[in-house]
Amino acid sequence: MSDYTIRRARREDIGAIVRMLADDQLGAARDDPHNLAPYLSAFEQIDADPNQLLVVVTADDEPVGTLQLTLIPGLARRGALRGQVEAVRIHADHRGSGLGSDLMHWAIDEARQRGCALVQLTSDVSRTGAHRFYERLGFVPSHTGFKLTL
Template sequence: MPGITVRKARRDDVEAIVRMLIDDQLGATRDSADDLEPYLRAFEAIDGDPQQLLVVATSNDEPVATLQLTIIPGLARQGALRGQIEAVRVRSDHRSAGLGGDLIQWAIDESRRRGCALVQLTSDTSRTAAHRFYERLGFVASHTGFKLHL
């Protein structure tokens, strides 16, 4: 990623991250930058948990992409750790240049460095282009996910 640096997100990155969430077909209906307080509370919880890693890819220290990596311990697979990738977003003016793939590869490498046996992610069923993207990166659509909104 020439000119791009991946680093742990900081509190002052939250607004830029929220704007990337909003600049998305689904996020536009769920997120808003009108009140950053709930996002800042979530950031503090993420930042305080060593099993969570919220990162930004920056250009000139300006966030242009983001993802959250969660390290999940479990008993299955002989006590294997899993890396769970969530909320992958690339700012619209940096899309289609390979940054998303590079950021996912960074998360895979970080998961491996932390001793994970596998990396997993979920993607909304309506995101068919994203599904093709993840398959090109070697991910396999192996499970069906379910959600219950509370």
């Protein structure tokens, strides 16, 4: 990652992050880079919460990747802290470069340094390529997830 920097996301990064979120078959239907107001509101909440870490990977200080790491305290597993990885995206121009693997290894190391006993994530069932990517990183498909849209 010598050409890249991982840093905490800033307010001015939100437009680039939302464009990356919208740049796939699922995000295109649910994310709107033309209306940043709800994303900026969410960013303020994320940025203020010490259990949330929204990061960007930059090249020449332009965001080209992102993910959110959430630290979840819980009683299960003897009170283990979990790291939840969400919204992993790499800009289309940088996919296949190894950047996604480097970013995920960074997130795993960050979770370990913060005392997490495990790192978990979910991935939409239609994202079979992403599933292969996570399995190559050592993640094991272990649960069936359920969602209820409100």
